[in-house]
Amino acid sequence: MKLKFLTLFVILGLVLSACGGGGGGNASSGGTVTLIIPEEPTTLNYFMSDAAIVRQVADATSMTGLATINEKGEYAATLAQELPTLDNSGLSSDFKTVTWKLREGLKWSDGKPITSDDIKFTIEVLSNPDSGALSGTSGFDLISSIETPNDLTAVLTYTEPYPGYLNQFAYGLLPRHASGEPADMANWEWNRNPVGAGPFVLSSWASGESLTLTRNPNYYEAGKPYLDSLVFVIVPEPAAQTAMMLNSEAQFQLWPGEFKVDYDALLKGKATQHLIPGIWNMAIDFNLSAPFDGDPTAATPHPILGDIRVRQAIASAINYQSLQQDVLKGSVSDSTNPFAYGWYQCDLPRKFGFDAAKANQLLDEAGWVMGTDGIRVAKGALYAKDGTRLSLELQGYTAFDPLQLTEEFIVENLKAVGVEARIQNYDFSIIFGTFEDNSPRAISDYDMLIFDRGFTTEPQDYNFDAYHSSRIPTAENPTGGNYFRWVNPQVDSALVAAGSSFDTQTRKDAYCKIGQAIIDDLPQVYLYLFQDNYGVADNLDGYVLSTWGSMSWGAQNWKYK
């Protein structure tokens, strides 16, 4: 009899816990979804930060713009009635005037109307050099005038045609009435308690613990969002995150630490890991100029890496296939150049694939003979003095496991052909620091640097900054991003061509030319492209994972099965 009662209790317990896992048994609408994020955003203002974590939360609340980028990488109108194009005369024939029309009856989350004046205000803020904005400011300095003939229409005039005119308004609109002075954006109360146009509104923020978002009654899509609330919990420890998913305490996990095969086995019946193409492209950057000589310009070539044959040898020494499949268990895909996704994707084959014999041959030819300790030394090399060891520092940033695994794997690959790579990892803030902070890559004090980089649907600014010869960082030009000190006139002209055309194919061709030049000239070697991974509870429905969105992008469509 006792046993029967016990069994009954167990069954009852199971039934109750099954219901409790999700939205309290609510079938299609309502309920709460708990999302796990590894770190706390410092702000909910996308423009005030360059940290990827901000959008993970802000996409669901503060950051709804005139347009968005959908899962196909295409622009779609959100707050705007339609995208301004040549066909609907939203874009003038000289490409210099753009007319945005808002939907009718739009309201901010506090009930005040969204008007064309808010578009004007957003431009005023993002074009203000004192705003302190760190992201999303591209092209705003090109807008010379803004007319608002009525509450729904904003007419923007550009000083020159700007191909990224849609991208500018895909990240968010700022409310004039609820924010503050443009020059004071860093101190806006709005940043941590935003009035937005997104599907949810921030209702509480427990610092270091969680952010709670509740349904925005003024959201523009009728009947949405389906859920009552979203709770973002901050859990830094990957194992603890997965344990929460295991206990059904959370329904959405950002970047799980486990590989998909292990994750799915562990969480069978509860959650599944989804992999989608990401934008984070892992590559080794080479410093083509001499390090530690106090001269950040490209004037003096790097004693070892200045010789292209050494770079070719390094590229040939890396076993890409094993790195991607064995070390990273297929959680990444192959990538050979920066343009590895999106409308500008260039599928270019490697010129120097894995071939250790070729690597040895190239180094022999380049005047690097095998030393007694298995590391080569210079004997008739192009720039290095005889007797120089073929020893290079490999810098990276700390606390990111896949990066460290990649470094350790490459060190062994290079050792096999007589190249010594010494890992030297620094904190994120040092690796990505500024010229004034003496960040090694900015002042040209590095040999090789490995990290993951990516850009969005509008690639022009990023790539111009990274590859144009005028962007080599120096004391006079401290913000430049050409850390390789790469000077290639063909690349320079391709970058100008890509930035001055509205024709997608023309632009893509120009970018592919740059991609090919990188493969030929090897200022960097691309290793692999990360896939974004998300753990999602099996009872959640309606979500669409997008390369271009964050975890909470499209949260208005989520519901429980």
Add this chain to the structure above:
Amino acid sequence: MARVILRRFFKHKLAGIAIAVLVFLVFASAFAFTTPYSPTDQEPTNSFQKSNMDHFFGTDELGRDVFTRILYGGRVSLTVGLLSTFLSIALGVLIGALSGYFGGGIDSILMRITDAFLTFPTIFVLIILGAFLREQQVPWLKNSVLIVIIIIAALSWMWPARLVRGLFLVLRERDFVTASRALGGSSSHIIIQHVLPNCIGPIVVSGTLQMASAIITESGLSYLGFGVQPPTPTWGSILATAQNQVFRAPWIAFYPGLMIFITVMAINYIGDGLRDAFDPYVIHIEK
């Protein structure tokens, strides 16, 4: 006297065993090269193997032999753990003893210095130090174990110093100290012969705790850009990277954890033995 102390020490059976274990660990690390693998040899197709006859402790995410890496890791971890603890305790005891015994002006000065060190926000000091060392283009300095030992000791001697001062403040008022002073005992005699032996217990406990934290701190330092860099293994770094694999390969975290545990236990028992050996009451009875 020395013979009495030694005899007392080895009478504590666990202390004897602990010494043997510690010596064994040191030798195993020193002779790590006798294993058939190198700590950096990779075999990525053979990753995450469980313990087997080829790999006693299994393999890690790059297919490296965990047993070999633990042995090599012991070199850095034991050196850092033992030396930094010794240095920190030695400095702490010296300052604490002088401060507590003499009191007055000396106490004020030494304790304000101690307080000053305690108020340093460790992480910022380390970041500044890391930036400073980065700009000195001397790789061996940046990544040397010696620097790690000094840094850890420099940031941890304050706790034993405070502890010892407290003990001295109490003990210096005791009758046996007054008696020794009346008999003409010099300050150094009283401190070393009479007061210090009575403090061994608490000092040892604080030392044991510091040892474990030093081994972990070492791996934290490499996150800030100095200290030992990958792929050189240390127990702390193996433990840190294994955390992300805890569902897939819990054993990778288990073995370095076990080694740290064994080392700390050994130090603790050795400490127990030392306390018994130095216990003034027992020594006097036996003499």
